[in-house]
Amino acid sequence: MTVRIGSLELKNPVMTASGTFGYGEEFAPYVDLNRLGAVVVKGLSLEPRAGNEPPRIMETAAGMLNAVGLENIGVRAFVTEKLPYLRQHDAAVIANIFGETIDEYSRIAEILNGAPGVDALEVNISCPNVKKGGIAFGADPRDAAEVTKRVKDVTDLPVIVKLTPNVTDIRAIAESVEQAGADALSLINTIRGMSVDIDKRIPHLKNITGGLSGPAIKPIALRMVWEVAGVASVPIIGVGGINTASDAIEFLIVGATAVQIGTANFVNPRATEEILEGIERYLRTRHIYDVNDVIGTLNVREEM
Amino acid sequence: MTVRIGSLELKNPVMTASGTFGYGEEFAPYVDLNRLGAVVVKGLSLEPRAGNEPPRIMETAAGMLNAVGLENIGVRAFVTEKLPYLRQHDAAVIANIFGETIDEYSRIAEILNGAPGVDALEVNISCPNVKKGGIAFGADPRDAAEVTKRVKDVTDLPVIVKLTPNVTDIRAIAESVEQAGADALSLINTIRGMSVDIDKRIPHLKNITGGLSGPAIKPIALRMVWEVAGVASVPIIGVGGINTASDAIEFLIVGATAVQIGTANFVNPRATEEILEGIERYLRTRHIYDVNDVIGTLNVREEM
Amino acid sequence: MCDSVTELNRMVMTGVIHSNDAAAEDFFVMSVAVSDAFQAAMPGQFVMVRIKGRDFPFLPRPFSIFSVAHEGGTTIIEIFYQVVGKGTKLLSRLGRGDELTILGPLGKGFDIRQDRHTIVLIAGGVGIAPLNFLAEYCKGSDDVPEKQTRIICFMGARTADYLIGRERLDKICDTLLVSTDDGSEGYCGTVTDCFENHIGSVNVEDSTLYCCGPYLMMQSVARKVRKYSMPCQVSMEARMACGIGACLGCSVKMKTDDETVRYLRVCKDGPVFDVAMIDW
């Protein structure tokens, strides 16, 4: 089940998606963290952030909106308070980072570069729920490349860049970021959406709009991974609406080297482990010995 | 319940979405067509089109993918074979048109301009399932404006331009199209998506990708209508995932003057009429006498 | 203005499940009471089924009508289905009293040809569903000319356990020939091979073939019948959204004389087609 994301070797392709698995410890009663390919932690900023005013979430058809606004304890507290626990486990630790300015990205990356136990960085240039930074960098190929370069400059860790789906052509962003040195791409972050309370005539979220995640967006995420797989030569990590092993396998088939499980963790805290077992079963029953023999094998010519 | 879309007065804000209601007659056994504000017919091209190879549809979580590829009988056959039936009803008839070139758009518009019984044109610059035209025009503000201008030049009918959600900033397209003379905007068309058969490792659709519709996309559609309502001064018609009266009312509240019911017609052929009745009930129980008093009344400041 | 409102809605109704029993592993026969608003159905027609009040499955599912019976003021329809995915799995968990939303009867059923007097049925697996109704209809209906009562049925399944509905058919059909993939009963092999082996006993001049089953099986029948110039009707399947001809999702490619590409809608132009209409 081993897969490679740049110089990082993962024992299996199942990771958690940032912001949906806390700092790992929240899920320890439900999941054997040692079984996971990687744990991607909640997005880290330079200073602690309080996040947005509630209400922050709302259920939608087969999905949910969130406007958490990157509440987090800050990168330094992460290193001292959360990393020691996570390191004890046999799962790669990927730090998801977020800055309001390009400088901030590079300073967080510097801090994490020295932190023992961090195996890779995931650069979030795609959060739709913050006023500055985030999506602003992710929607423009040049800005996206600039953030990538500056992070690469200060770290030896593999750099994964997380792309936003809220763009006309995600391939252009992917290509630009790859040229800037990204070791891998992860996609997609949430899609901007909205929901209204018709009795009070107010938005369900205080932030008015939020990011849509969950099974609802899976077809869109899958299409984008397929598109990017057609132009990128670095590994792709598929995220977006993966709820079952079958969903995860769809992403592998269209070209993702690994997958991240997000909102599914809220529906069933054991989701990651069950999806991993489902992928194993899929391979076993088909006598496929190496998961890499599934990755990128979509047949688009065969008669249907 | 009367609302105005440019010079067109509708007796109520409930219309059908193009491509989901045939040419109206398919639904006559289920819905009293006379009750609808308008019937928007299947997209018309200059010549008949066979459409894409099957399989063309696939169910997804709270939605469906389609890649019908604008199969239609052509604008001339529509005028002679389908329009006479539709005209007999007390619902406005809106012809949805589609061209592979800007010339084609203008020629179809010319043909329909003389056709008795057509009340407005809806210009589809947003179909994701055809190789030429469609989304190619809708994703670029200048092309979108050009199509709009050329159609406006040859018709006296109100021109509604239907926008694609597959863009970074839908407001830019909306503004450009409005400046080019659009009398109204309708949004959104489907979002490009994909689905894979993990046993055969082939796409579920022969066309590989298709357009996602249904409740899954409602939060995205609603957000875009809200965004466009903030910049446009022409009426907006909200489309995307409306399955219940409550969904429709959300669109009215964020600023849509009318709504279109699409995929819901497949789930329940009586959807349009039931949604209309639900809106009426909503107004009645709240003693609101004019539906226009709901339109665009989202309160984003109130304490929640 | 046209269409009187009273005419509406006769085809969207609530069905109450009477029974829903496993006939073999993953094969179920469900009987549903639909009130007499349910219009007279023709063999080959289908219904679109949703579980009432549930958001999942999102789209209704098409099923052939397996049989129709009348009890007092209510019509009872039977559906014979195989569990293949999430929707049919959920259906299989329902029981007596549970409610469905039923749309139908829909589509174009079999064209029962008055000029030919033998009906040959070729059924593979759940393909028996519309053919069972056809057999029952021909034997029971006044619309069918007296002497057109000779029914020869070829019925194929994986193993003997899956020859579901055979007892009923045995009573109606003049000849019933079964085949199984593993030879556990009847002819060992495909139902199409079994049919070809027995073609000698069929009066080709006076027979019409009615066929339903997996695509590859119908394709194989389509090829074989060319030789015998027997009229043959097939009941096709395709993924459906609306079931009423509006979404253009359920297309099958039409056989055309020239190079032009045309599609037929399984739900509206079919599901029953003359075998020669389809571009196999």
Add this chain to the structure above:
Amino acid sequence: MCDSVTELNRMVMTGVIHSNDAAAEDFFVMSVAVSDAFQAAMPGQFVMVRIKGRDFPFLPRPFSIFSVAHEGGTTIIEIFYQVVGKGTKLLSRLGRGDELTILGPLGKGFDIRQDRHTIVLIAGGVGIAPLNFLAEYCKGSDDVPEKQTRIICFMGARTADYLIGRERLDKICDTLLVSTDDGSEGYCGTVTDCFENHIGSVNVEDSTLYCCGPYLMMQSVARKVRKYSMPCQVSMEARMACGIGACLGCSVKMKTDDETVRYLRVCKDGPVFDVAMIDW
């Protein structure tokens, strides 16, 4: 490597519904058998509930534990809920034998203060749920010091019909005072007004207040208790996704001394908070 696998999954389990009865229009009491893997729950804790095998509602729903009982090897939990939307509507349609997926017990329950010997409960509507468990726990548990058994309960509802669970509480509480919005029983007015009218009979020095109900009611209690300097704990509600502290969706604003903005997670830091912790 840490965490032995055998320790896992003790908190995700299948619950089988024993009963699910309407106590009043739109108010239901459901009892669910959860096997003895269900860890000892504290009053104020909650469970996340999904209907097993259904895709809708998408997210689990949080409900306070209304009571816990043990029968042989199984634990029976009760939930008292009001139908307010689609999820609770679907719950209300379930019956004996239907299965739920239960996650819990979750969150921080009430802090039962050993230094004060009177418990004052203030419940509005379904807010009675965690308080009923608290009352039963205090009267029945060995962990609670003998003499801390004086329970005064203020219970408010729309009308007399909605004073659900009153009989049970009547047996446990030393004093039970009811109020209704329409005066159909007890004090006519809000439960908070009723409480304030009777504050004279409460030994403020030796009492702790436990409060659960609509936000505005708890806010009003929060304002009133400032006057009396009585310790007061409230059980908060917020929309939840995970229920275990990971999604940061269930925030309530924390009271801070300076201008800094901080949020508390209802699911993990609560749902029970000292009234002074919340920025009302």
